[in-house]
Amino acid sequence: MRSILYIIAVILVIGWLLGVFVYSVTGLIHILLVLAIISLLIGLIGGRRA
Template sequence: MNSLLYLIAVILVIGWILGFFVYSAGGLIHILLVLAIIAVLVNFIRGRSI
């Protein structure tokens, strides 16, 4: 489950970077970045509590 969260976070960050340079999706790109950061933080918090 931990590696799946990291994989999702990496995909979202890559999508954000690509969208940032392409400028085709507008505000959706920033939502992808926020989701990636949340996924990493949730994984970090869950890893610390176990």
């Protein structure tokens, strides 16, 4: 389960980078970064409990 969250986080960060540098869509693309950070935090917190 943790590896899936990391994969999702990496995909979202890559999408955020592409959106910022290629498409220059500022408002909506930052949601991807926030989602990536949240999924990493859930992975780290959930990993410590198990």
